[in-house]
Amino acid sequence: MFLSFEDPAWLAGLCIIPVIIVYNRRYSRRKYLQVLEFSKLSAAKAAVKGTKAGRIHRIAFTLGLLAIALIFAGLANPQIPLEQTRDGVNVVLALDVSGSMQATDYRPDRITAAKTASENLVRQLDPKDYVGIVIFDSGATTAAYLTPDRQRVIEKLQYINAKDGSTAIGDGLALAVDMAQSIPNRKCVVILLSDGDSNSGYVSVAAASEFAKERGVRVFTVAMGSDELVLVGYDWANNPEYATVNEEALQEIARNTGGACFRSVDEGTLQEVYAKLDDAIVREKEKTPVGWIFFLVSAGLLTAEYGIRYGRWRFLP
Numbered sequence: 001m002f003l004s005f006e007d008p009a010w011l012a013g014l015c016i017i018p019v020i021i022v023y024n025r026r027y028s029r030r031k032y033l034q035v036l037e038f039s040k041l042s043a044a045k046a047a048v049k050g051t052k053a054g055r056i057h058r059i060a061f062t063l064g065l066l067a068i069a070l071i072f073a074g075l076a077n078p079q080i081p082l083e084q085t086r087d088g089v090n091v092v093l094a095l096d097v098s099g100s101m102q103a104t105d106y107r108p109d110r111i112t113a114a115k116t117a118s119e120n121l122v123r124q125l126d127p128k129d130y131v132g133i134v135i136f137d138s139g140a141t142t143a144a145y146l147t148p149d150r151q152r153v154i155e156k157l158q159y160i161n162a163k164d165g166s167t168a169i170g171d172g173l174a175l176a177v178d179m180a181q182s183i184p185n186r187k188c189v190v191i192l193l194s195d196g197d198s199n200s201g202y203v204s205v206a207a208a209s210e211f212a213k214e215r216g217v218r219v220f221t222v223a224m225g226s227d228e229l230v231l232v233g234y235d236w237a238n239n240p241e242y243a244t245v246n247e248e249a250l251q252e253i254a255r256n257t258g259g260a261c262f263r264s265v266d267e268g269t270l271q272e273v274y275a276k277l278d279d280a281i282v283r284e285k286e287k288t289p290v291g292w293i294f295f296l297v298s299a300g301l302l303t304a305e306y307g308i309r310y311g312r313w314r315f316l317p
Contacts, residue, residue: 006077006289013072017065024061060308067301074294088128089187089281090146093118094176096169096194096224098137099233100243101162103195105226106267111162113267114193114224117274119157121191122150124278130186132179133157136172137165138200146182168201169194173208173253177217188217189281192253195224197246209253219257220280221250222273224264 005011095114106113122131131153132146144156173192180188190212198205212219225245232243247263254261260280264270 010076063305070298074291094192098167134176140171140175166200167196169198170203170208171201193222220259223247
């Protein structure tokens, strides 16, 4: 565990320790010389540093120094990071629901596989995390507002279906970033899944990516689509249309925002990707003050020193 101090200025008080040590040595030497000058030989021998009394004196002196050092360290408000998170993370799922998500190369189809993987991810998030859903095709809209109620989000997820529109990745990402920051003072993460190239919308992919970077929102992208060409329909001239994913664009979004890009080629790999995403989300550990421990130990050391010097069973003459 890493120990940090919230008020490190108090640690400057530790500078008094070497001053006390130097003063004590000079005082002890002066007292020793006085003993040599005015006392009998037997008394001088008793003052030699190697005697039992001298050793016990050094022990008591050391206990006092440690107590002073711990007091200053405690005043600096020491803290340790614990395993649990302080506030959790705002996680927003941005799901592509364009026409290509009706393709059946994933069982039973892409949109159903994406919803199943998303549900599993929501269930395994930390209890302190908030989660919301944004969907996008020709535009973007909110499917579930940011909330700690994971069951409510899962219910909203069930009503999501693929549409016949094109793909506006920039709009979906921009709305997801905005939602992630709707609850302030928390880490924000967007998980964006798309199976196509951005060919619609008002916000460009580059502009949305830069928006996420400026706001400090990490974006994890999932490129969805099998290795083979998948027919998704025909255009007005009866020409076949195939689903094509722009993996390079998704990689650039992740790289620009400090996230990561994953590739899914079937429902199995999609589940594996979403299982990894929870581990990829970095959560800040909670910092807990432990100054009271320093004060408690210091009090024990001072009590021990007092007992050695002045107590009923004191060891010093």
